[in-house]
Amino acid sequence: MAQILAPSPKCQMGAPKHSFITSPAASSRLWSSVVLKQNKQSGKLKYSSKFRVLAVQSDDSTVNRLEGLLNLDTKPYTDKIIAEYIWIGGSGIDLRSKSRTIEKPVEHPSELPKWNYDGSSTGQAPGEDSEVILYPQAIFRDPFRGGNNILVICDCYTPAGEPIPTNKRARAAEIFGDKKVVGEIPWFGIEQEYTLLQQNVKWPLGWPVGAFPGPQGPYYCGVGADKSWGRDISDAHYKACLYAGINISGTNGEVMPGQWEFQVGPSVGIEAGDHIWCARYLLERITEQAGVVLTLDPKPIEGDWNGAGCHTNYSTKSMREDGGYEVIKKAILNLSLRHKEHISAYGEGNERRLTGKHETASIDTFSWGVANRGCSIRVGRDTEKKGKGYLEDRRPASNMDPYVVTSLLAETTLLWEPTLEAEALAAQKLALNV
Numbered sequence: 001m002a003q004i005l006a007p008s009p010k011c012q013m014g015a016p017k018h019s020f021i022t023s024p025a026a027s028s029r030l031w032s033s034v035v036l037k038q039n040k041q042s043g044k045l046k047y048s049s050k051f052r053v054l055a056v057q058s059d060d061s062t063v064n065r066l067e068g069l070l071n072l073d074t075k076p077y078t079d080k081i082i083a084e085y086i087w088i089g090g091s092g093i094d095l096r097s098k099s100r101t102i103e104k105p106v107e108h109p110s111e112l113p114k115w116n117y118d119g120s121s122t123g124q125a126p127g128e129d130s131e132v133i134l135y136p137q138a139i140f141r142d143p144f145r146g147g148n149n150i151l152v153i154c155d156c157y158t159p160a161g162e163p164i165p166t167n168k169r170a171r172a173a174e175i176f177g178d179k180k181v182v183g184e185i186p187w188f189g190i191e192q193e194y195t196l197l198q199q200n201v202k203w204p205l206g207w208p209v210g211a212f213p214g215p216q217g218p219y220y221c222g223v224g225a226d227k228s229w230g231r232d233i234s235d236a237h238y239k240a241c242l243y244a245g246i247n248i249s250g251t252n253g254e255v256m257p258g259q260w261e262f263q264v265g266p267s268v269g270i271e272a273g274d275h276i277w278c279a280r281y282l283l284e285r286i287t288e289q290a291g292v293v294l295t296l297d298p299k300p301i302e303g304d305w306n307g308a309g310c311h312t313n314y315s316t317k318s319m320r321e322d323g324g325y326e327v328i329k330k331a332i333l334n335l336s337l338r339h340k341e342h343i344s345a346y347g348e349g350n351e352r353r354l355t356g357k358h359e360t361a362s363i364d365t366f367s368w369g370v371a372n373r374g375c376s377i378r379v380g381r382d383t384e385k386k387g388k389g390y391l392e393d394r395r396p397a398s399n400m401d402p403y404v405v406t407s408l409l410a411e412t413t414l415l416w417e418p419t420l421e422a423e424a425l426a427a428q429k430l431a432l433n434v
Ligand code: ADP
Pocket: 187, 188, 189, 190, 191, 249, 263, 264, 265, 266, 311, 313, 314, 315, 320, 389, 390, 392
């Protein structure tokens, strides 16, 4: 079973007083030796109150006993597995989950039963008619429980079978089920940026409490104790994603210290949304274990600090084939004409991020360019050179809903058509000869 590790407090945080991190150990054996050392030094367990498994103060034997149980391999004794049903809560960005026993291992979500939850506790149903039904839609291996246990991405319906308002997956699945969209095999590569905060003060990881680090510059893809904070979380998450079966393609430290990015894709159609949501779930669980708070706020710190986005790289079959650059330009033209609709669907608080500074374009104007990171849409040098490839929509905020963003991109570029006049005007304005 995969063991998720928390970062060591000493190297993650400058100030030990504000250290909140948990197990410094790579295995129970190592953990015991750390505990022994701590005991010898001070006569009491320094880390114990912060160690998640130890909800209450206790001696180290309890640590070992709980670890032993958490790591128990149930396979030799029962076919039964644990399925963690995951869904999106009432804010549209919060994740919820609960567990149930399934009789035997499964390979496809259709083998799983529907389930329900109390929607009045998640802001998704009134108290007098509180039942919301979970439909299993995608399954992943569970890196926390290991074995045949699974994570199940669900979407939410009323008992009558109607998608509830916060269920954005149902509409997205409809768009991705459209024949025209299916035929174009839409690929999405999503760059999920996120910020880690110190649990008690809600201030970025690695930042001196109540003060600021040195200006941005050394942190992007940086290494070293004075340039990088939270690498263990990023790395634990990377492996957990690979284990789970998420199509993760890379990670990097970001421009603002305490901020990271992972990329998922290219993934086809609705899968992009399922994978990003599952990857976000894993990140919430890992940061929970580490005692670090995850935020997807698009501009966690005001001022001269980068915001957090969710750049969405997109291509269709026609864009990837010879002559694709013309198709990309036509897609950009359509996107320019629906800028407002896209912006309003690209995440709450994005106006604080899309200022025209810090590698963003202004929220009010649509722009595109080759290799230009100050544009709404960027086309890579490689795509221009080869005459085919993909475009990058740089507008989505880190808290966007990938079901909404990916399906809207497909809809605007594959199903929607502007009037001829609007098209001609926009082509002139954007210098797009299509
Ligand atoms: P950036 O240079 O903007 O930081 P990244 O390397 O972080 O870009 O992310 C690029 C993403 O685009 C990756 O997830 C990659 O898989 C994805 N990608 C690559 N080719 C395509 C394509 N043809 N269509 C859609 N996505 C693609």
